Amino acid sequence: MSQTDARTNGGAPAGPSIAELMAVELARRLRGDDVAVMGTASALPQIACRLAKATHAPDLWFVAGGTCGVNPRLAPAVPSCCDEDLLRADTAVPLSDVVLLEGRGDVFTVFFSGGLQIDAHGNCNLVSVGDRARPSLRGPGTVGLPFLARVGRVLIYTMAHNPRTFVERVDFLGGPGFLDGPASWAAAGLTGGGPAAVVTPLCTMGFDSQTLRMRLETVHPGVTVHEVVEATGFEVVVPEVVPPTPLPTDEQIAILRGIDSDGLLKGR
Amino acid sequence: MNKVLSLHDAVERHVLDGVGLLAVGGMHLHNNPMALVREVVRQGQRIRRLLTSPCGAFNAELLIAAGLVEEIATSYVGFEHLGLAPAFRRSAEDGSLRVLECDEAYITHGLNAGAGGLPFAPLPAGLEVSDVWKANPESFRLVEDPFTGTRVLAGAPLRPDVALVHAAEADTAGNAVLAGAHFVDRVMAMAARTVVLQVERVVPTEVISRHPVGTTIPGFLVHAVVEVPGGCHPTASHGHYRVDEDHLRRYLALAGGAEGPRAYVEQYVRGSGEADYLQAQRAPASGEAFA
Numbered sequence: 001m002s003q004t005d006a007r008t009n010g011g012a013p014a015g016p017s018i019a020e021l022m023a024v025e026l027a028r029r030l031r032g033d034d035v036a037v038m039g040t041a042s043a044l045p046q047i048a049c050r051l052a053k054a055t056h057a058p059d060l061w062f063v064a065g066g067t068c069g070v071n072p073r074l075a076p077a078v079p080s081c082c083d084e085d086l087l088r089a090d091t092a093v094p095l096s097d098v099v100l101l102e103g104r105g106d107v108f109t110v111f112f113s114g115g116l117q118i119d120a121h122g123n124c125n126l127v128s129v130g131d132r133a134r135p136s137l138r139g140p141g142t143v144g145l146p147f148l149a150r151v152g153r154v155l156i157y158t159m160a161h162n163p164r165t166f167v168e169r170v171d172f173l174g175g176p177g178f179l180d181g182p183a184s185w186a187a188a189g190l191t192g193g194g195p196a197a198v199v200t201p202l203c204t205m206g207f208d209s210q211t212l213r214m215r216l217e218t219v220h221p222g223v224t225v226h227e228v229v230e231a232t233g234f235e236v237v238v239p240e241v242v243p244p245t246p247l248p249t250d251e252q253i254a255i256l257r258g259i260d261s262d263g264l265l266k267g268r
Numbered sequence: 269m270n271k272v273l274s275l276h277d278a279v280e281r282h283v284l285d286g287v288g289l290l291a292v293g294g295m296h297l298h299n300n301p302m303a304l305v306r307e308v309v310r311q312g313q314r315i316r317r318l319l320t321s322p323c324g325a326f327n328a329e330l331l332i333a334a335g336l337v338e339e340i341a342t343s344y345v346g347f348e349h350l351g352l353a354p355a356f357r358r359s360a361e362d363g364s365l366r367v368l369e370c371d372e373a374y375i376t377h378g379l380n381a382g383a384g385g386l387p388f389a390p391l392p393a394g395l396e397v398s399d400v401w402k403a404n405p406e407s408f409r410l411v412e413d414p415f416t417g418t419r420v421l422a423g424a425p426l427r428p429d430v431a432l433v434h435a436a437e438a439d440t441a442g443n444a445v446l447a448g449a450h451f452v453d454r455v456m457a458m459a460a461r462t463v464v465l466q467v468e469r470v471v472p473t474e475v476i477s478r479h480p481v482g483t484t485i486p487g488f489l490v491h492a493v494v495e496v497p498g499g500c501h502p503t504a505s506h507g508h509y510r511v512d513e514d515h516l517r518r519y520l521a522l523a524g525g526a527e528g529p530r531a532y533v534e535q536y537v538r539g540s541g542e543a544d545y546l547q548a549q550r551a552p553a554s555g556e557a558f559a
Contacts, residue, residue, distance in 0.1 A: 039372075040296070040323060041349045066295060066323070067449040079349040082298040082323070084448040084506040094450045095295070095322070099376040103392035126344075127369065128360075132403055138360035140346030140353070142400055143322055144372035149394030173399045174371075190394050 016248050018201045019044060019159070019265035020256055021220060024248040025199045026112075026155055027052040032059040036110035037098065037151075039065040039144055043077045043264050044157060045112040046086075050074050050259045055252065063108075065144065068093045076262035102147045105191050109152035113145060113195075117170045118156060120213045120234040121185075122177025122195035124148070125170035132172055145175030149188075153196040159268065161200035163233030166214075178212035185212060203228045204245055208237045218245040270440045271493045272470055275542055278492040279307040282464050283430055289341075291319040291428035291460055292327040294503060295451035296348045297511045300327040301434040301466040303499030306545065308432075309334040309537045317341060319428055321452045322372035326503055326516065327432075329353040330537070332365060333529035341368040341407065341426075343375055350516055354523040369403040371395070374423040376452055378407075381425035382459030391421040431460035434500055435485065436507045438465055439473040442490025443483050448506020450484060457485045464492045466499050468508050498546045515549065 016024065026048035030036060034057070038045045042064065049062035053071070064072050066081030069089030078085045093101075101107045115124035116139045126142050128135035148154050154177070158165060169180075177195045178185045185194070198205040198214060202223045208215040215237035216228060225242050248256070260266065273281070283290065283304075290308075294300035305327050308315075318337045320328050323344040331337050332345075333355035345356040359365035370378075377389035390413070395401075401408035401421055413420045433456060436447035444465055446453060457463045463485070470493060476483055499505075502512035502519075523529040536545060 040344065040346075043349075066298075066451075080296055080298070080511070081348070082296040082449060082451070082504075083511075084298070084504070087448060092449070094454070096376050096380070096450075096452055096455050099322075099372055103373060105392065105394075127399075127403075132369075134363055135361055138357045138367075140356075141342055141344035142369070142371050142398070143344045146371045146373065146395045146398035146400055147392075149397050150392060172403070173397070176394075176397045179397060188394075188397050190397065192394065 016253055017266050017268055018220070019268035020253065021245065021248060022157060022199045022201065023048045023051060023256060023265060024252055025204050025245065026157060027055070029155055029197050030057050030060055030110065032057040034060050034109045035107060036060065036062040037065055037102065037108045038062070038112040040081055041079065042081050042112060043079050046072065046074060047077050047256065047260050047265060051252065051256050054255050063093065063098060065095070065098060068095050068098050074259045077260045077264050079264060102144065102150070105150040111148055111151040111154050113148055113154050113156045113175050114158045115175065116165065117167050118158060118165060118198070119167050119170045119177070121179060121181055122154070122156060122198065122207060122214065123170045123173050123179065124156065124175035124177065125172045127172040127174050129171050142174030148175045149190045149192050151192045153193050156195055156198040158200055161202045161231050163231065166232045166234060168234040178207065181212050202231060205236065211237070213237055215239065216242050218243050220245045221247065271442050271490060272440050273492045273494055275303055275307050275494050275496060278464050278494045279304060279311055282462050282492055283308055283313050285313045287313065287315055287429050289317045289319055289428045290315045291431040291456050292324065293321060293431060293433035293451070293453040293456050294325070294327055295321045296323045297325045297503045297516070298449070299434045299451065299453065299506055300325055300500055300503040301432045302326065302501060302503060303496035303542055304432040304464060304466050304494065305330055306537050306542060309336065309533060312336070319426060320345065321456065322375050329355050330533070332356050332359055333523070334533045337365060339366040339368060341370050343370045343372050347516060350513065351520060354520065355529040368407055369400050370407065371398070371400045374407065375426070376455065378423045378426035379452060379455045379459040382427040383455060386425060388422045388424060391423060393420060396421045426459055428456065428460040430462045430464060431456045432464050432466065433457050434466045434505065436467065436505070437469050437471045438467045438493050439471055439476050439487070440493065441473065442487035442493050443473065443476045444485040444490065445476065445482055446484040454484050457489050463490045464494065465490050466494050466496055468497050468505060470495045496542065501546065501549050512549070
């Protein structure tokens with residue numbers, strides 16, 4: 001499949017790129033009563049939030065952590081979460097206040113996450129691969145991911161769907177998913193709801209309600225179930241029927257490109 | 269009291285060789301006090317422990333690239349969408365840099381504890397399921413909540429000996445205004461024993477006192493004010509100029525070469541005074557004029 005064009009019908013506007021399709025997938029999972037928060041390098045979820053506000057969820061709130069602009073206008077979207085353009089927004093909150101409210105636990109209902117490693121139970125790692133003292137890959141660090149334990153729904157996204165990223169168990173647990181599965185998840189007694197969805201360039205996944213392991217939901221246009229299984233470093237739960245990911249409508253694409261007017265997602 | 273000092277004198281007087289805990293302000297590639305950082309590199313002051321905001325960037329990377337940092341307390345050092353920070357990555361991987369693993373909650377609440385004289389910062393329930401505190405027993409403890417008897421995570425207070433912080437403008441007494449985002453710079457300044465401010469311009473007190481509630485850092489916390497227009501380069505200065513991504517890509521290319529990040533340090537920092545550096549970077553290629 002082409003990296004830049006998820007469909008080939010050549011209609012106008014041109015079909016979505018993979019990253020645009022992913023933004024629409026994330027937007028579908030946002031509701032009008034959500035207050036979403038996101039951090040480092042979060043253009044994709046910011047665009048998803050703006051798209052959701054412009055379509056089915058006008059009352060959604062979202063905080064672009066870093067600058068902490070609240071409902072930033074985007075148009076254009078910017079690649080850095082600390083860009084002062086994100087202060088072209090309804091209002092802004094100091095970062096230290098956002099950190100306070102992340103701890104409160106009942107304010108933010110959606111938190112976006114990702115990782116160098118993402119495991120079968122949705123735990124995320126941005127710290128290190130291998131032994132942390134002498135890692136084979138030192139990542140940047142965990143930032144706010146430990147707060148995932150306290151958030152209503154965690155939406156995970158990554159541009160890298162391969163066996164190095166999708167591993168059975170993270171080498172460093174920075175952002176908690178369903179920990180080691182049902183027993184440890186129940187024992188931890190966390191107030192958060194855990195990961196709700198995982199959106200990748202190949203597919204969208206959820207979690208099996210019994211095992212709390214990642215479960216294939218839909219495959220993106222042109223991707224086969226076999227390709228997803230091969231690209232995933234653990235045994236992903238594959239239901240009997242895996243429908244294709246619904247294509248964005250022309251209206252969704254047009255709105256999205258109005259928000260992402262510099263085309264950050266267009267070529268990805 | 270006039271606190272304005274030259275770049276050289278501010279660093280020589282306030283950033284002593286072997287400083288115990290040096291904090292650098294700004295977040296990601298924005299509002300990094302790079303002129304102060306470059307001057308620390310020129311003077312060769314070693315840093316026993318460096319502290320970043322929740323997201324350190326070129327501020328931490330350059331000090332590490334210069335071989336000055338023994339340990340770093342951080343929750344992130346990287347170049348965000350431009351990629352990993354090569355000196356941080358390499359020295360953490362080969363063990364020459366000790367990383368005290370932190371997260372955003374601890375850095376923020378730890379600085380608040382430092383600012384308020386709190387003995388420690390209790391952290392929200394649930395954060396103990398992450399591996400962060402297990403990797404950093406020096407900064408974190410599991411303690412008993414005296415009210416409920418449950419086990420809660422606590423972090424040691426963060427009290428930087430010196431904080432290097434950028435502000436858009438300040439008066440000569442150090443009353444400072446941050447244009448744009450505050451990140452955790454205000455909290456960092458409140459927690460530090462000594463605050464050295466880097467500003468785009470020094471303004472009369474009457475300018476500051478027109479909007480006193482807009483003053484982000486009061487002068488009584490500030491020990492030195494250094495005026496360096498363009499001094500955040502190559503990072504952004506909110507209200508003044510944007511990130512010079514071309515320059516940072518040149519850094520990444522040099523750092524990825526045979527000589528590694530030190531080649532950049534020699535060429536752009538040790539081999540050049542601040543005025544010459546800034547003059548050279550005003551090339552049109554950066555696409556942004558300095559205010």
